[in-house]
Amino acid sequence: MQRILDIIFSLSAILLLAPLLVPVIVILRFTGEGEVFYVQNRVGMGGRNFGLLKFATMLKDSPNIGSGEITISGDPRVLPFGKILRKSKLNELPQIWNILAGHMSIVGPRPMVPNTFSMYSQKAKLELNKVCPGLTGIGSIVFRDEESFLTNKSDPEDFYKKHIIPYKNEIEIWYVKNQSLYLYGKIIFVTAWVVLFPNSNLFNKFFTNLPEMPKELLSSGTSGC
Numbered sequence: 001m002q003r004i005l006d007i008i009f010s011l012s013a014i015l016l017l018a019p020l021l022v023p024v025i026v027i028l029r030f031t032g033e034g035e036v037f038y039v040q041n042r043v044g045m046g047g048r049n050f051g052l053l054k055f056a057t058m059l060k061d062s063p064n065i066g067s068g069e070i071t072i073s074g075d076p077r078v079l080p081f082g083k084i085l086r087k088s089k090l091n092e093l094p095q096i097w098n099i100l101a102g103h104m105s106i107v108g109p110r111p112m113v114p115n116t117f118s119m120y121s122q123k124a125k126l127e128l129n130k131v132c133p134g135l136t137g138i139g140s141i142v143f144r145d146e147e148s149f150l151t152n153k154s155d156p157e158d159f160y161k162k163h164i165i166p167y168k169n170e171i172e173i174w175y176v177k178n179q180s181l182y183l184y185g186k187i188i189f190v191t192a193w194v195v196l197f198p199n200s201n202l203f204n205k206f207f208t209n210l211p212e213m214p215k216e217l218l219s220s221g222t223s224g225c
Contacts, residue, residue: 002184006106009188010099017093024055024090032079033060037094042111045132047125050103052111053094057082069113070160071147089144089195095135107184108134109172119161124169127176136191138175138210139168141203144194149217163216170211 014021028036035056042052062077063069071078078086085091098104104111111133117125134140143149149164150156175183190203 006099009106010096013096027081028056031081043114043117044103044111047129053097055085055091055094057085057091070156105132105134107187108132108137109175110137110139119165121169124173127173131176138171141190142171163214167214167217174211
């Protein structure tokens with residue numbers, strides 16, 4: 001049933017968002033480095049890799065410069081128009097094609113680059129391999145402004161590994177064990193809400209049984225989580 005809903009919602013999104021997607025494509029083509037799309041290798045269901053599609057928002061060689069695969073607040077590698085796309089989450093919309101192709105669902109754990117996936121616990125890997133990764137999910141909501149958790153950290157990569165990855169382990173396992181069409185609908189609603197109202201902590205009222213967030217993250221994030 002979830003696959004059928006994914007197809008219906010993604011086809012509807014393409015039709016409804018076409019007037020927005022076309023101008024974005026044109027602007028990207030004639031600004032920055034002229035790149036429209038960015039394809040990144042991600043880990044999907046069953047541990048199989050696929051090419052995740054995004055609008056290009058950063059310098060082409062970003063993974064090899066600066067903070068590598070981690071994006072920090074005010075990251076100089078992000079292009080001017082890319083900042084707008086990332087803030088509004090519009091950079092994620094090309095993943096609608098990944099959903100239609102069956103690589104992803106609308107809701108699920110965020111697909112990770114192989115290097116990040118390798119940092120997850122064996123238990124988390126086994127659980128994540130059971131489900132299709134998603135355009136949005138509980139991890140995407142909690143860490144919707146992930147850069148804020150890394151702001152002013154002397155070693156963002158170390159903080160990411162020690163504190164963010166372990167908590168992502170817990171909440172993504174929580175999702176796999178609690179997935180249902182009801183949860184699917186709730187996550188879509190809350191995702192739309194926090195995109196419109198980024199500082200809202202509404203999700204705390206919708207997901208009251210999430211694993212408790214570590215104090216290191218509570219004192220770091222600025223998203224009201």
